Amino acid sequence: MRSDRRIGIVGGGASTVCLLDALARSDVGGGAITVFDPSPHLWRGRPYQRDVTAVRVNIAPEGMTIRSGDKGHFKRWLAARYPKAPGEDDYTDPLCGIKFIPRGMYGEYLEDSARDALVHLAESGWRVAVVRKQVVSADTSDDGVILTTADGDVSVVDRVVLCTGRGTPPDDYGLKGTPGYVVDPYPLTKTLRQVDPDEDVAVLGSGLTGVDVVLALAAKGHRGRMHMLSRSGVLPTVRQKPVSHQLVHFRPDELRDAALRGETVRLGRLVAMMRAELISAGENPATVLAELDSLDREDPTTRLRRHLADVDSPDRALRILQYAVPATGPDVWTLLSEETKSGLIRRHYRAMMSICCPMTAAAAQRLVELVDSGQLEIVPGVRHVAAAGEGFTFTAADRTTAVDVVINAVNPAVRSTSAMAKPLVDGLVATGLAQAHPRGGVHVDRATSRLTVDGVPDHRFHALGDLAGGSLFFTFGMPSLVDRARDIVDDLLLLEPANGLPAASTTLQTA
Incomplete structure (x- = not known):
């Protein structure tokens, strides 16, 4: 890679931390990286601000690492930053035996990981700047991509990664501004x-x-x-005690390879694969079907009690599904026809989120x-x-x-565009540099997360996180963010700059 690469990253939340860490671990030096984010919670994003300890992440530490190929990264940080004293609460759930860390503490991990990545990048020869401003437009020229902030400052880069997040909850009942x-x-x-x-x-x-x-x-x-x-x-649903299971029929590596080859698979085939997975593990697929069928029929309090009673159930069917869907989600999604995708969102989205994102x-x-x-x-x-x-x-x-x-407490719409990023994304769509996806966000290429227009990828623009959700679906879990960040970095480092001009950005201002 040449030393005059100029990379602009729009957004400074958890997805950007994954991206910076992947860049830092690439051991490729030189060039300039500029991160744009005006929010008051840089690196943490909205979900991981400093908050009460009752607010916890709902995934075990090994599933929350920001480092590709290193599931123990977060656990090592925890052990070093918060060594457990005898009798001290280490946030282990007494019912299922899993450690669930307060979200504010996880935000500390994101901050520390971002700082470590920035130091490593600087030591590797990168010039890194953090601009605490909102990017409102992106235009292209022979010199590269021109990013303009809300106050009119301009930066020129070669590649842009949009890590803009999901934004704030919708006001479904028009109550904003009402006292109370x-x-x-x-x-x-x-x-x-x-x-x-x-x-x-x-x-x-x-x-x-x-x-x-x-x-x-x-x-x-x-x-x-x-x-x-x-x-x-x-x-x-309620997180059950963990069990060990190796996927043998619904295999992430095979599904990923099929997705990269651009194959299409019928939903019935994927259902058959999951059925075979469950049967080979000695589980009854009817358990999953019964859970899906009960979703709109069972009283919510009754369902909550039932799930709580099943925390240590020997039945592993739901746990296998909960592991398989996040592990393979973006790859499986691209194997399906557009009609099938829309049907799944319409009929089963709440069920998938309830089962695969348990409390x-x-x-x-x-x-x-x-x-x-x-x-x-x-x-x-x-x-x-x-x-x-x-x-x-x-x-x-x-x-x-x-x-x-x-x-x-209504969750922001998945695959939505945050209010802060809306002018930028709308402008990209209006100028033909991006194509709005009917299920939200923008169209992206599966293999590289490049923005696509009429199926043609643009090497200058990538999207990471919810903005890519229309194309990739399950993009907001940390393992998915880590995988997609690795794909983007591989693509960024594969390409040479479109021009031979020295790396430069205009009016860079750091916090």
């Missing part, structure tokens, strides 16, 4: 200060964010009633305790939420209930 309405719960340590301990609270959303809000309220001694509201009432067992146990005490109600079928006098009302089934506070 919390539009975005994170960081909970700050937003929950405005909630009086005796107020009745409605939490919009029954996903992992909704669980976070309820647990954080309970941890700070909230005394008022809590209602977890959603249209579906579908909670995440911790300790969290489930605490929810059940709150339900049994009468303090928490899980309410499906919510039709309307509105301001009413000095509070709010919500309507579900045949009743209307009054509450004092509403906390918006």
